[in-house]
Amino acid sequence: MSDIAAQKKPNVALNWIIRNPIWVFVAIIFIFFSFASEYFFDAQNMKNLLVQTSTIGLIALGMTLVMINGNIDLSVGATLALAASLAVSIMGWPMFDSWGNWQMLPAVAAGLLSGIVLGAVNGFIVWKTGVDAFIVTLGAMLGVRGLVFVYTEEQSFYAANFAYSDFGSSSIGPVPTLALLFILCAVAAHILLSRTVHGRNTYAVGGNREAAVNAGIRVGPNMVINFMIVGFFAALAGITLSTQMGASTPNLGRDYELWTITAVVLGGTKLTGGAGNIIGTFGGVLAIGILRNGMNLMQVPAFYVLVILGVILIAVLYLDKQLNRKGEEELRL
Amino acid sequence: MSISNPTLQLVGIVKTFPGVRALDDVNFDVQPGEVHALLGENGAGKSTLMKVLAGMYQPDGGKIVIDGSPVVMRTPLEAKQSGVILIHQELSLAEEMTVAENVFLGELPKKRFGLVDWKTLHQRVYVILNKLNCDFEPTTPVDSLSIAKKQMVEIARALTHDAKVVIFDEPTASLTDQEKVVLFDVIRDLQADGVGIVYISHRMEEIFHLSNRISVLRDGTYRGTLMTAETNEDEVTQLMIGRSLSYERLHEHVETGDVALSVENLSCGKLYQDVSFEVRTGEVVGFYGLVGAGRTEIAETLFGLRKPTSGQIHLQGKAVDINSPVEAIQFGLSLVPENRKEQGLVLAMSCRDNMTLPQIDALTTGPFVSGTEELKIYNTYHDQLEIKTPSWRQPVQNLSGGNQQKIVIGKWLGMHPKVLIVDEPTRGIDVGSKSEIHNLLRKLAKSGYAVVVISSEMPEVLHVSDRIVAMYNGRVMREFTSDEVTEDNLIQAISGLSDNNLKVA
Numbered sequence: 001m002s003d004i005a006a007q008k009k010p011n012v013a014l015n016w017i018i019r020n021p022i023w024v025f026v027a028i029i030f031i032f033f034s035f036a037s038e039y040f041f042d043a044q045n046m047k048n049l050l051v052q053t054s055t056i057g058l059i060a061l062g063m064t065l066v067m068i069n070g071n072i073d074l075s076v077g078a079t080l081a082l083a084a085s086l087a088v089s090i091m092g093w094p095m096f097d098s099w100g101n102w103q104m105l106p107a108v109a110a111g112l113l114s115g116i117v118l119g120a121v122n123g124f125i126v127w128k129t130g131v132d133a134f135i136v137t138l139g140a141m142l143g144v145r146g147l148v149f150v151y152t153e154e155q156s157f158y159a160a161n162f163a164y165s166d167f168g169s170s171s172i173g174p175v176p177t178l179a180l181l182f183i184l185c186a187v188a189a190h191i192l193l194s195r196t197v198h199g200r201n202t203y204a205v206g207g208n209r210e211a212a213v214n215a216g217i218r219v220g221p222n223m224v225i226n227f228m229i230v231g232f233f234a235a236l237a238g239i240t241l242s243t244q245m246g247a248s249t250p251n252l253g254r255d256y257e258l259w260t261i262t263a264v265v266l267g268g269t270k271l272t273g274g275a276g277n278i279i280g281t282f283g284g285v286l287a288i289g290i291l292r293n294g295m296n297l298m299q300v301p302a303f304y305v306l307v308i309l310g311v312i313l314i315a316v317l318y319l320d321k322q323l324n325r326k327g328e329e330e331l332r333l
Numbered sequence: 334m335s336i337s338n339p340t341l342q343l344v345g346i347v348k349t350f351p352g353v354r355a356l357d358d359v360n361f362d363v364q365p366g367e368v369h370a371l372l373g374e375n376g377a378g379k380s381t382l383m384k385v386l387a388g389m390y391q392p393d394g395g396k397i398v399i400d401g402s403p404v405v406m407r408t409p410l411e412a413k414q415s416g417v418i419l420i421h422q423e424l425s426l427a428e429e430m431t432v433a434e435n436v437f438l439g440e441l442p443k444k445r446f447g448l449v450d451w452k453t454l455h456q457r458v459y460v461i462l463n464k465l466n467c468d469f470e471p472t473t474p475v476d477s478l479s480i481a482k483k484q485m486v487e488i489a490r491a492l493t494h495d496a497k498v499v500i501f502d503e504p505t506a507s508l509t510d511q512e513k514v515v516l517f518d519v520i521r522d523l524q525a526d527g528v529g530i531v532y533i534s535h536r537m538e539e540i541f542h543l544s545n546r547i548s549v550l551r552d553g554t555y556r557g558t559l560m561t562a563e564t565n566e567d568e569v570t571q572l573m574i575g576r577s578l579s580y581e582r583l584h585e586h587v588e589t590g591d592v593a594l595s596v597e598n599l600s601c602g603k604l605y606q607d608v609s610f611e612v613r614t615g616e617v618v619g620f621y622g623l624v625g626a627g628r629t630e631i632a633e634t635l636f637g638l639r640k641p642t643s644g645q646i647h648l649q650g651k652a653v654d655i656n657s658p659v660e661a662i663q664f665g666l667s668l669v670p671e672n673r674k675e676q677g678l679v680l681a682m683s684c685r686d687n688m689t690l691p692q693i694d695a696l697t698t699g700p701f702v703s704g705t706e707e708l709k710i711y712n713t714y715h716d717q718l719e720i721k722t723p724s725w726r727q728p729v730q731n732l733s734g735g736n737q738q739k740i741v742i743g744k745w746l747g748m749h750p751k752v753l754i755v756d757e758p759t760r761g762i763d764v765g766s767k768s769e770i771h772n773l774l775r776k777l778a779k780s781g782y783a784v785v786v787i788s789s790e791m792p793e794v795l796h797v798s799d800r801i802v803a804m805y806n807g808r809v810m811r812e813f814t815s816d817e818v819t820e821d822n823l824i825q826a827i828s829g830l831s832d833n834n835l836k837v838a
Contacts, residue, residue: 085462195701
């Protein structure tokens with residue numbers, strides 16, 4: 001075969017695409033829906049899309065770190081609900097009545113803190129007991145959801161301060177505040193992962209834990225910090241989601257762990273750890289957002305949307321496997 | 334013996350891996366009813382050849398002929414169905430299941446509705462176990478058996494099929510002398526039934542005791558076949574290592590400095606006891622012994638991965654307590670572990686990132702890792718160690734074994750350690766790179782490191798060490814200077830007894 005001999009080294013752009021096939025997919029579905037639905041390519045819809053994706057997106061940023069680390073966190077949905085319930089209810093406590101808009105400060109702080117603390121607890125249990133993160137956070141997922149019901153007494157809360165829900169629908173210039181927040185957080189997470197010592201160690205621990213120990217990396221603290229980060233992002237997502245609704249319900253964030261993991265995996269992060277990046281995760285989040293938004297506009301019934309998403313998840317990962325196998329062979333030449 | 338038609342024939346087998354030609358035009362055949370020994374140093378390609386035979390690897394060239402007709406074996410099951418059965422060095426049994434279930438694993442006899450026919454199963458296994466003179470029942474759980482008995486279960490598995498060729502890969506590595514006698518009887522019975530045996534081992538006396546013919550591999554190439562009755566150990570060894578037995582020794586008499594590391598009466602439970610030695614700056618101290626002699630465990634203790642039960646460690650005259658690798662590194666110790674892929678490298682990471690892994694804390698500007706600082710370090714050791722790679726961006730998994738090892742060594746040199754412990758420095762590395770690594774270790778000692786080399790390869794230990802500590806069964810048997818050491822006294826020291834105790838009837 002002459003074309004084998006004629007094969008040249010793939011250029012940088014092609015290499016990038018092979019490593020991040022999800023962005024090709026995002027481009028394809030973006031163009032598809034732009035033609036398929038007259039409502040899709042529209043400034044207002046684009047804003048909606050970004051706000052809709054920001055919730056899963058924020059959690060996915062943290063989940064990317066935890067999964068590169070070789071762990072997983074199934075408790076993010078429950079953490080989201082707890083943070084949202086705390087924030088919305090504390091805002092209404094009588095002791096903060098005289099604080100005006102400042103009453104949101106202790107509320108949001110408490111919500112974020114709850115996420116960080118839950119993450120730390122997850123991380124410590126994984127570190128100290130050596131029980132698999134899947135099991136530990138599965139337990140946390142059930143337990144924390146239980147706590148949410150205990151705390152809320154199965155009630156929904158409504159935000160006492162209208163500024164809270166105004167924030168959720170506000171814009172800075174043409175960009176919705178929540179979308180901007182997500183993008184800023186994504187940039188921060190990208191820098192953390194790609195440029196800092198913590199980020200490098202995160203890859204090393206997930207790539208080969210034994211080698212990381214032998215290189216003198218403190219594996220336990222590294223994992224705990226990543227669990228705290230995902231806890232923080234889950235709580236932040238809970239708060240942004242409750243600002244959109246002006247309320248919180250104890251069932252908030254159900255199945256979000258699954259959507260998040262789907263987005264992260266679509267973005268090329270390996271379940272086994274050691275590989276992945278925020279750019280891919282961003283693509284994964286957008287892919288899910290565009291598919292849901294686009295099919296919704298085309299009035300595809302909701303249940304079919306789930307079926308299609310499931311099929312696409314498996315198809316994209318199969319494609320990724322094929323592409324990366326080829327990519328590896330090319331590198332070896 | 335008469336040369337009849339071979340049961341199994343390998344013609345011109347080629348197998349390549351990235352960066353390594355593991356097998357190059359290898360020929361090999363087995364006659365029915367013979368024991369054909371396969372010899373070669375570590376990394377000579379024996380295991381690769383066996384994996385090709387057992388259907389685990391596909392050869393890139395050449396053909397496999399069974400009973401006169403060429404076959405392609407794509408999976409271990411197809412190999413099994415063709416009558417080729419591999420008894421693994423590391424046994425591959427389902428520990429939680431019974432002997433009978435393991436023997437017929439994947440092929441359990443069935444009744445109607447797919448139910449397991451336990452009665453037939455146990456009867457058939459019982460017959461096989463009897464034939465092998467096993468004293469355990471088909472219903473015994475495998476995890477309650479000793480290693481030797483587990484091996485018998487593996488062999489029983491081979492007998493369920495119409496085995497034409499049975500391959501034994503280092504079968505006696507973890508057997509006692511009595512267990513060996515039983516194994517050899519079984520091998521002779523198989524032989525008498527007309528089964529062809531491939532016997533892979535390092536142990537010369539076993540090979541001369543059992544085999545009819547001996548074939549030798551070196552650096553992935555076929556070096557020839559000898560009739561056992563017409564040859565001797567010297568001839569085989571020459572064929573194996575490609576040179577006479579007198580090793581050129583690399584060390585000149587060096588100026589040694591102060592004692593960098595001294596260990597007194599160090600013990601760790603049953604792993605090793607009462608170990609004492611010293612290492613000075615400027616010298617290489619070799620640790621030699623059989624697998625399981627406790628050498629690696631000592632290295633792990635020094636590196637803070639194990640807690641000693643008693644004894645003292647001194648670094649530069651000061652008593653120290655090392656509780657973790659983090660502390661060990663701070664004390665100026667570093668360890669190049671025995672399995673570089675599992676313990677030394679993050680395979681998906683780039684060369685540069687692996688190299689700077691232990692020290693990136695120090696390579697920052699503000700909160701960020703400084704790529705230029707990293708590259709500076711990488712370039713220093715890339716040049717010093719002559720690492721061959723197209724770019725620093727290359728994931729280390731694409732490098733050859735020798736270059737991977739250099740990355741691990743470079744990783745530690747960047748930390749400027751005082752003591753460098755290298756466990757199996759050249760395992761799985763081709764011969765050319767081996768001598769490079771050896772020269773490198775000498776050079777490092779000369780430039781002021783105290784180097785400890787742990788190795789299972791005698792030529793290597795003799796080659797690089799100024800002094801050699803011989804270990805057997807968790808104890809230091811003797812310490813040699815390079816002047817007093819010979820192969821004979823070294824072998825005696827590491828086998829624990831003076832005579833070779835394998836005179837089997």
